[in-house]
Every structure is written in structure tokens, then in C-alpha cells.
Amino acid sequence: MIANIQSLLRLRVSTNDAAAHCRLGWDTVKACDKVRLKHLFQKVGFTGVKHLAIDEFAVHKGHRYAAVVMDLDTGRILWVGKGKSRRDVEPFFELLRQHHASGQIQSVSCGMNAA
Incomplete structure (x- = not known):
């Protein structure tokens, strides 16, 4: 079933x-x-990831938001988290550090969010 x-x-x-x-x-x-x-x-690999894109989207008609991080070269979603503030995205960068992949990042693009 x-x-x-x-x-x-x-x-x-x-x-x-x-x-x-x-x-x-x-x-x-x-x-x-x-x-x-x-x-x-559950397991996301960071091999070959050089360029990141970060954006947020409304989950419930503008009242709750989520942030998404993707590999800009492949379009692959790397991470999604609740919220849209800088603090809400920090767990992704911690995950990147844990995988020893932060040194390979060459650029990060993001929307117009003030955070």
C-alpha cells in the first residue's frame, strides 16, 4: 500500500x-x-557547488516564509528552512562548514530581502 x-x-x-x-x-x-x-x-552533497542562490517564498499567503538555497549552476535545491531572516539561513552555512565545503563557494546571489 x-x-x-x-x-x-x-x-x-x-x-x-x-x-x-x-x-x-x-x-x-x-x-x-x-x-x-x-x-x-536527507543527504545533500556539496561536491562541485561553487555558486549559490538564496531566495525566500511565502508558505501561507505572505504570513509565513521559508528560505531556499540552490546550486546556481545546476538548479539543484540544497536546503530549505523556515523563515527569511539572516538568522534563519545560518544553519545552512553551518552545514556547509560541517561538510568542509565553504571554501569552494565563489559567489552567493540573493533577492532584495534586507536581511
């Missing part, structure tokens, strides 16, 4: 539609999706 749910979600079927199709609750389908996403994105 879990494999069936995950295959539906990989095909970009909405969580609501997958829940209806499998006759399960939305929260059950979402829990299966979280397992799949955690497996796919």
Missing part, C-alpha cells in the same frame, strides 16, 4: 486525490510522502 501511495505521488497526483483513490485519510498519505521525501533528500 505504501509503495502504491508513493508511486501515485511520484506521478504528481495530489495528496487529496491519492487519499481518495486509496480510501485513506489525508494525514496517512502525507505521512507516506514524508517518508519518501526524507529518503530522497
